Amino acid sequence: MCPDCGSKARIGKSNRLSLAHADLYCSCTDPECGHTFVANLSFSHTLSPSSRTSSALVTELVKAMNPLQRKQLQQELALL
Structure with missing residues (x-):
């Protein structure tokens, strides 16, 4: 989700920094917004x-x- 307007965002590229962390390069799908941003994906904890x-x-x-x-x-x- 776009943190600026709340529309869906698309991941265009990912940059894996380690097995537990990646940067996700995203862009808003709303053409009026056009926000591009980087989100972080990280491993939290094991359930099983x-x-x-x-x-x-x-x-x-x-x-x-x-x-x-x-x-x-x-x-x-x-x-x-």
Whole structure:
């Protein structure tokens, strides 16, 4: 939305500054306004962690176990 007149705005270009932040170059779609501006898009917070992250964490934890602990874990998982 255009911060000047409230009409819809169009993103013409984005400039990613990091994985969590980007500048969005916008222009108002109302020809009488013609406002151009830069908006910021940023990551706020996680609601549900990524499955990839969880899998990587489990893999690293299993790698850190000694052979006896790994065997016990295998036995416990077999019961599920």
